[in-house]
Amino acid sequence: MAQRPDPVAPADDAARAQARALLALPHAALAFRDPEEGSPGISRIAFGLGHDGQMLTLISALAVHHAALRADPACALLLGEPGPKGDPLIHPRLMIRATAGFVTDPDDRSSLRAAWLTTHPKARLYIDFADFAFVRFTPVSLLLNGGFGKAFRLMPGDLSQ
Amino acid sequence: MAQRPDPVAPADDAARAQARALLALPHAALAFRDPEEGSPGISRIAFGLGHDGQMLTLISALAVHHAALRADPACALLLGEPGPKGDPLIHPRLMIRATAGFVTDPDDRSSLRAAWLTTHPKARLYIDFADFAFVRFTPVSLLLNGGFGKAFRLMPGDLSQ
Numbered sequence: 606m607a608q609r610p611d612p613v614a615p616a617d618d619a620a621r622a623q624a625r626a627l628l629a630l631p632h633a634a635l636a637f638r639d640p641e642e643g644s645p646g647i648s649r650i651a652f653g654l655g656h657d658g659q660m661l662t663l664i665s666a667l668a669v670h671h672a673a674l675r676a677d678p679a680c681a682l683l684l685g686e687p688g689p690k691g692d693p694l695i696h697p698r699l700m701i702r703a704t705a706g707f708v709t710d711p712d713d714r715s716s717l718r719a720a721w722l723t724t725h726p727k728a729r730l731y732i733d734f735a736d737f738a739f740v741r742f743t744p745v746s747l748l749l750n751g752g753f754g755k756a757f758r759l760m761p762g763d764l765s766q
Numbered sequence: 767m768a769q770r771p772d773p774v775a776p777a778d779d780a781a782r783a784q785a786r787a788l789l790a791l792p793h794a795a796l797a798f799r800d801p802e803e804g805s806p807g808i809s810r811i812a813f814g815l816g817h818d819g820q821m822l823t824l825i826s827a828l829a830v831h832h833a834a835l836r837a838d839p840a841c842a843l844l845l846g847e848p849g850p851k852g853d854p855l856i857h858p859r860l861m862i863r864a865t866a867g868f869v870t871d872p873d874d875r876s877s878l879r880a881a882w883l884t885t886h887p888k889a890r891l892y893i894d895f896a897d898f899a900f901v902r903f904t905p906v907s908l909l910l911n912g913g914f915g916k917a918f919r920l921m922p923g924d925l926s927q
Contacts, residue, residue, distance in 0.1 A: 612828045632854035634844050636797030636808040639863075645806060647797040647842040649859050649911070667773045669861075669909070681808040683795050686847050692888040693793035698810050700830075702800075727853040731914075748830070750810070753892070 613748065613756045620757035624749050625764060627684045627699040628654060631725060634683040635662070640676035652684065653724045655717050658764060659741055660703070663721060663728060666736035674705040674740060682742065695752040702746045708739040774909065774917045781918035785910050786925060788845045788860040789815060792886060795844040796823070801837035813845065814885045816878050819925060820902055821864070824882060824889060827897035835866040835901060843903065856913040863907045869900040 616624075633652040636645060648670040650662045660682070664671050674680060685698030708714050717739045722729060731737060747759035777785075794813040797806060809831040811823045821843070825832050835841060846859030869875050878900045883890055892898060908920035 632848050634795035634797075634808060636795075636806040636842070638799075638806055644840040644863065645797040645799055645842045646863070647795060647808070647844040647861055649844060649846070649848070649855065649857075651853075651855060679805040681797070681806045683808040683810060685810070687793055687810070692812075692886070692891075694810065694812055696810075700808055702805065702807070725853070730853075 612754070613758045616749070616757045616759045616763050620749050620751070620759065621763045623697055623751060624699050624747065624757075624759055627697065627749075628658075628660070628764065630684050630686075633662075635670055636681040636683075637670050637673040638677045638679065640673050646670065646673055651725055651728065652682070653721055655720045655741070660701070660744065661717060661721065661742070662740050663725070663732065663737055664740060665731075665734070666738070671738075675707070678705040680705050680742070697749065697751045700748045700750070701742070701744050703742040703744045706741045706743065708741060714739055773915070774919045777910070777918045777920045777924050781910050781912070781920065782924045784858055784912060785860050785908065785918075785920055788858065788910075789819075789821070789925065791845050791847075794823075796831055797842040797844075798831050798834040799838050799840065801834050807831065807834055812886055812889065813843070814882055816881045816902070821862070821905065822878060822882065822903070823901050824886070824893065824898055825901060826892075826895070827899070832899075836868070839866040841866050841903070858910065858912045861909045861911070862903070862905050864903040864905050867902045867904065869902060875900055 633650055635648050635650045639646045653661050655661050680703055682701040683698060687693035687696040744761045749757045749759055794811055796809050796811045800807045814822050816822050841864055843862040844859060848854035848857040905922045910918040910920055
């Protein structure tokens with residue numbers, strides 16, 4: 606069988622800038638594995654960047670994905686939303702394969718808490734509840750889709766300013 | 767250890783109506799398993815309902831999730847988007863665990879094509895490309911999250927009008 610052309614291009618400066626802009630969004634979709642069945646699960650999560658651009662979320666122990674990420678840290682994030690007009694698939698979005706790590710150190714948490722509230726002020730209502738924990742995502746690989754025929758592969762180092 | 771109260775309630779009429787409203791959205795996030803590594807993957811997809819309320823997407827063979835769903839039909843969908851205001855987690859969203867089936871019968875495809883174009887008119891640009899296929903999602907279970915403390919479990923039968 607003939608080799609198909611790779612539809613994904615290496616990142617260029619415009620792709621890197623677009624990816625960084627998507628990382629400023631305050632929420633994401635999270636894909637994970639169900640801890641019991643192993644089948645795919647999905648949730649909406651809050652999303653933010655901490656110091657040094659580290660990717661973060663703040664999640665409740667009541668959320669389905671909390672137990673899932675505790676059992677299996679492999680996950681994927683989708684950032685970017687279609688606007689109300691046009692084909693939803695022409696709007697840019699960023700897919701990130703990552704591993705999730707729960708933040709347990711109190712000083713670490715305290716520093717993340719301050720950074721989080723600057724971008725998610727409404728989280729003040731629940732950020733100090735005992736069942737809420739910060740999770741840091743370490744990106745493994747990234748795919749930017751800027752619309753039909755505009756897919757780019759990024760490496761974690763591409764996200765540095 | 768004391769049993770925690772179940773944070774998810776059985777569906778009521780309001781939850782069923784909200785779920786049906788979310789199913790009218792033209793796009794979704796799709797969680798799947800990477801065909802090589804088994805790790806979670808995520809993509810934006812077009813979404814629509816066919817005859818009898820069946821859940822559908824139209825995907826290109828170039829998309830990452832095409833090969834993934836061919837290899838493993840277990841997947842999950844997220845419908846619903848935060849608006850620009852307020853905490854993104856107060857906006858309603860529907861999580862659907864499903865199995866994906868590719869539509870191969872030409873008559874079936876022809877009928878789905880007509881229905882799809884009424885809700886996704888811009889798909890006319892590519893719907894007849896040889897690498898585009900319809901995929902039908904059969905729901906296994908549904909979770910509606912209408913905001914903090916407002917989670918409901920739905921069964922596929924709850925979606926009938």
